[in-house]
Each structure stands twice: as C-alpha cells, then as structure tokens.
Amino acid sequence: MSFETDFENHLKEFSSAPYLFIGSGLSSRYINTEGWSGLLSSICNELKLPHNFHYYNSKSGNDLTKVASLMAEDLFELWWNDDFFKDSREKFQEKITDKEGPLKYEICKYFEKKLYDINESLVEEYRLFKKVNIEGIITTNWDALLEKTFKDFFVYIGQDSLIFNNSIDVGEIYKIHGCVTDPNSLVLTNSDYQHFHDKNPYLAAKLLTIFMEHPIIFLGYNIGDENVHAILSSIIKILDKNSINKLKDRLIFCERDSQIDTPQISDGNYLINGLNLPIKKIKYNSLSSIYKVLANNNRKLPIKILRHMKSMVFDFVKNSKSKSKVYLADDSNFENLDLEKVQFVYGFGIKENLSMMGIKGVSGRDLLLDVVYNNLQIDPLQLSKNAIPEISGFIPYFKYLRGANLLDQEGNIVNNDQTEMFTPAHIEKVNSITNENFNPVRNYLIKKEAINEKYNSVKELVEGESMEHSIIYIPLLDIEKISSDELHNFILTVKPKVENLKTQLRKLICLYDFIKYKLNK
Incomplete structure (x- = not known):
C-alpha cells in the first residue's frame, strides 16, 4: 500500500x-x-550592538530567550539616543511600553525586508x-x-x-x-x-x-x-x-x-x-x-463561505439582538416540526430573490448537450471551477477548460496559480484522459483492426454501418481518421436531445469534446 x-x-x-x-x-x-539563533546573530550585526551574538550566547548559558533579554537590555539606551535609530524612534516611540520594545520593533523592521x-x-x-x-x-x-x-x-x-x-x-x-x-x-x-x-x-x-x-x-x-x-x-x-x-x-x-x-x-x-x-x-x-x-480532501464550499456561515449562525444563536441575516422560509409551527426533515439553505444574493431563483445544479446531461448544441450560456471558468469537479461519470471537460484558458498547448490543465482551485486528483484525472477512454466495451475491441482496414473516416463508417453500430465503432477508428466536424454532424443526426444518452453515446460526445477542444482538431 x-x-x-x-x-x-x-x-x-x-x-x-x-x-x-x-x-x-x-x-x-x-x-x-533564519532559525532563531541565526536571526539573533543577524540582528546583533544589523543593530551594531556592543557585543556579538556569541558573547550574549555564552553569557546566557546557550538560552536564546536570555540572549534576547541581554540584547534588549543593551539596545535600549542606544535606541533612544543614537542617531542611527532616529527613524525608528519617530515611527514607534509612542508604542514602546517596556525595555524590550525597541528590540522587537527592530526585528519586525528586519522582517519587512523579506520578499x-x-x-x-x-x-x-x-x-x-x-x-x-x-x-x-x-x-x-x-x-x-x-x-x-x-x-x-x-x-x-x-x-x-x-x-x-x-x-x-x-x-x-x-x-x-x-x-x-x-x-x-x-x-x-x-x-x-x-x-x-x-x-x-x-x-x-x-x-x-x-x-x-x-x-x-x-x-x-x-x-x-x-x-x-x-x-x-x-x-x-x-x-x-x-x-x-x-x-x-x-x-x-x-x-x-x-x-x-x-x-x-x-x-x-x-x-x-x-x-x-x-x-x-x-x-x-x-x-x-x-x-x-x-x-x-475537497470541500463542498470555499473556506471563506464556511467561515461566514458559521459566524452568522453563531451570532444568531448567541445574541438576542443578532445582526446576522438569517431568515425563515415560512411560518412553520416550530412545536410540531419534524427535525429529521428540517433543511438549512445558504443563499447567495438578496433574500427577496432566493425563493424565485431556486437552487439548480448543472448536470452531466446539461454539459453533454451543450457540447453538441452550444446552448448553455454560463461562464466556462465558473463551470470548470465549481460544477464540473463535482459531477461524476462520462462528461466533457475540455470545451470549458479551453474556454477558460486553463489548458496548455498539449491540452493539459496547466499547474499554476490559475488552477489552485483544482485538487491534484482532479488535474491528474483530466490530464490522463486519452481517446482510449471512450472505447466501447471489451467485446468490441477485437473489431478495431477490421474497422480500420475497412474505413478511413467517420463519414465512410457512418455510410457503411447502422446508426447503432456507428456509435459503437467510431471510437475504434485511429484518432487521425476522426474529423471533429464529421463526428459532430453524425452526433446531430442521432438527436441526443431526445435520447436518454446511453453510455456509449455519452462516450462519443466526450470523444468529440476531446478531439475538438483538447487536440484542437
């Protein structure tokens, strides 16, 4: 394992x-x-203290907390009187509350240089x-x-x-x-x-x-x-x-x-x-x-939304005069509520629109039909980020990833700051897809050689086979023989809008998505 x-x-x-x-x-x-000892050593040099780090370390018995205390003691008078610290005093002197404050300020100032x-x-x-x-x-x-x-x-x-x-x-x-x-x-x-x-x-x-x-x-x-x-x-x-x-x-x-x-x-x-x-x-x-x-270990919602939800509920429960925007959908009789059936809904948008908008998720069928008919008017980036990773089964990925500019020249999801929202498993799953993923069940694979000897294009195969067999056999053609335009025209003749989209038809639509948008053919 x-x-x-x-x-x-x-x-x-x-x-x-x-x-x-x-x-x-x-x-x-x-x-x-730097580690703690390295940081204190650098600070000694930076602030031109009267002794180096090794002096303070030996005097403190190798106790770094005591090293810092000794450094703070030596820096205090210097910091208040030496012109070297004039700018520091102007910025921080009103916030100094004890002898150790100047050293803490200078350490923070040292960290400001960190890029x-x-x-x-x-x-x-x-x-x-x-x-x-x-x-x-x-x-x-x-x-x-x-x-x-x-x-x-x-x-x-x-x-x-x-x-x-x-x-x-x-x-x-x-x-x-x-x-x-x-x-x-x-x-x-x-x-x-x-x-x-x-x-x-x-x-x-x-x-x-x-x-x-x-x-x-x-x-x-x-x-x-x-x-x-x-x-x-x-x-x-x-x-x-x-x-x-x-x-x-x-x-x-x-x-x-x-x-x-x-x-x-x-x-x-x-x-x-x-x-x-x-x-x-x-x-x-x-x-x-x-x-x-x-x-x-993916979340259903982004962390900032989860924080907001929990803080609203916390405030609503704790405070008798809560300012949280928590609303009741109806005037239910709370005494008779079946708590097993109670549902909580978190809405994005204003209260008045929630009941009209409803909650509708994009389904795999929606995506498959959109690849064929181009009928979904939804931002491809939002689909790629928020909907597609949650949908299982054979679905088209590449139209939306290409539309969102998340694919490289080879048609793979790029691994950069723009794809932070994708889990490693999702990226690996999509990038590992090949045309063989859309092959028919194993019983038909023995026909691959014969199919390629007989046909040189989708058009030829469709003319020589029944519609049912064409759906099964097209993925067996060598990839260079499959024209995305010819494949698209055939899928339209199948009329997937009125079909129940059986597995092999889903595979065929995904193959079209793969060829057109991943391979750019």
Whole structure:
C-alpha cells in the first residue's frame, strides 16, 4: 500500500478536517528565514550592538530567550539616543511600553525586508501547499508566510487575542507567539516566555476542543520541540484518562529525512507527563505527497463561505439582538416540526430573490448537450471551477477548460496559480484522459483492426454501418481518421436531445469534446 493511501485512510478515521501546527522549519524551507539563533546573530550585526551574538550566547548559558533579554537590555539606551535609530524612534516611540520594545520593533523592521519569494526548487510543492483543505492553523512563527498563503483565513495574533475573542474555529490562523505586524506581540525574551507559560493553561483550554475534534499535523518542528511539548503538557494536564485516550493517533508529527525518496508513515509514542501517548510519525524528503492527500480532501464550499456561515449562525444563536441575516422560509409551527426533515439553505444574493431563483445544479446531461448544441450560456471558468469537479461519470471537460484558458498547448490543465482551485486528483484525472477512454466495451475491441482496414473516416463508417453500430465503432477508428466536424454532424443526426444518452453515446460526445477542444482538431 502506498504512503498516500495509508495517510488518506488514517485521516478518514476522523470526521473533521485537520489542523496544521506549524513551526519555523516550514518558513525556512520556503522563504529561507533564519532559525532563531541565526536571526539573533543577524540582528546583533544589523543593530551594531556592543557585543556579538556569541558573547550574549555564552553569557546566557546557550538560552536564546536570555540572549534576547541581554540584547534588549543593551539596545535600549542606544535606541533612544543614537542617531542611527532616529527613524525608528519617530515611527514607534509612542508604542514602546517596556525595555524590550525597541528590540522587537527592530526585528519586525528586519522582517519587512523579506520578499517572500518562494525557493525556486520548491515552487511546485508550495503550489500544492496552497491547495490543502484544512480547518485551521496554529503557529509559533512570526513571519507572514501563512497569511499570504491562506488569504481567506482570519488571523489571531498573540495569546490574548485568541483567549479573549470568540473564534469560529474554521479558516483561522492562531499566531500564538505574535506576528511581525505587531512588534509588541512578539514572544521573544525570557520574561515573554515566562508570561506565555503562565497563561498556557488558558491557551490549552482554548485549544482543547481543536485537539479533541481534529487530527493535528505538526510541520516545521522537531518532535522534541520545547514549545510544542509545553502546550501539549498543558492540554494533557486538564484531561482525564478517557479524554487522553481520544487523542490517540490524532497527533501526526512530520520530520524531514533527506535520505528517503518517498514519505513513510509509522506508529510512534510521545512521552509526556509520564504518559506514552500513541502518535503517528511521518518521515519525508518532499512534502508533495502529504499535501496531495490534504488537497484531495475537497470541500463542498470555499473556506471563506464556511467561515461566514458559521459566524452568522453563531451570532444568531448567541445574541438576542443578532445582526446576522438569517431568515425563515415560512411560518412553520416550530412545536410540531419534524427535525429529521428540517433543511438549512445558504443563499447567495438578496433574500427577496432566493425563493424565485431556486437552487439548480448543472448536470452531466446539461454539459453533454451543450457540447453538441452550444446552448448553455454560463461562464466556462465558473463551470470548470465549481460544477464540473463535482459531477461524476462520462462528461466533457475540455470545451470549458479551453474556454477558460486553463489548458496548455498539449491540452493539459496547466499547474499554476490559475488552477489552485483544482485538487491534484482532479488535474491528474483530466490530464490522463486519452481517446482510449471512450472505447466501447471489451467485446468490441477485437473489431478495431477490421474497422480500420475497412474505413478511413467517420463519414465512410457512418455510410457503411447502422446508426447503432456507428456509435459503437467510431471510437475504434485511429484518432487521425476522426474529423471533429464529421463526428459532430453524425452526433446531430442521432438527436441526443431526445435520447436518454446511453453510455456509449455519452462516450462519443466526450470523444468529440476531446478531439475538438483538447487536440484542437
């Protein structure tokens, strides 16, 4: 069994989409950010502090939180008095609340130079990362990579923002160590970490529901990372034995191993608070296979719509004077309602139009007839994005993909930012289509050689065979003998509008779509 199958099967054990818990290793991978010690060393040089990083590191006993505290102490007077920091003072002095503020501001200023250009060798992997279907993200990273990647997610900065606000738990990024957009939010120095750990029980209580209801995938951390361990320890402390058992295999730790070609998933244990917690361990060199599984777990609706729906319902239930636009379709007698038959409908547009518009989905039959008669007046991009991936069976893809400019010269879906909405599985499915996909059942394949010896075109075959046999035999012709115009003319004579579109006729229409719009013949 392949890694992707194993990982997919494991995620199917849980009813909710995963959360990602992301550390600095992911930012280092994609935008070459420095590790913590490297960052502090660069800042020492950038700010012309009286001592270099090695001095502070040795004085602090290799404790980076204390290194930052020593640096902040030395920078404070310099920052307020040296002309080198004049511009910084003009922009930030009113927001300084303690001795550590200047160092935090200068670190954020240092990050402003980051262009967020993705490592060229990992552009394709990063495109897959942008497609993953997840419920949310928890991160200790300061940089803005995640919010630039998941632009529809709402960002909570710092512990207090998360603890004291009503999060929706869908499409959210929790930056629990702060963010470069808010210098005072950074968890940087020894006193910052002490304050952070003091509040860990409150943070743990806030994160508890997430950990109990979702698989948590750790990326960019070493399995023994102190930040992760501290948070998990706080969560474990507030759980009883039965609840701890529910965490079994929900924690998935991903660690890089440059010696392997394909990812490997295995069982493992995480020792915490005297307990051996069963976990899953994934070793990888490339993250592409992990992302593919997460991306193929497709959603019915975009994350921003799900967030909006949940926030509206949350507000409607919680507040007696809700401002949410939630309407009742009729004046039903609620006391006598059969709750098993109650349906919730989410409408796009104004309330007054919903009852008139109804809800109508484009069917496979609609698409097949449109390829023949060109009678659907719908944006091909919207069809390609929102309708076609949800329709099963033999359907035409290429007319709409071509119309939306999503095909390359070979007729394949291009893999770029314009096709982010497609899952890897959908792209692979469409790009793997050949004319052989439209062949008749196996019993007829033995006739292929004889058919090609006898006929050199669709026109000749149609003149020499019955309509029923023509529908079956045309796909057996060598592809270069099939003219899209001749095929289209024959399909019109079949009158598919009044037919029930049996499988082989559907295949024939799809073959026409394939030849005309993929092959451009």
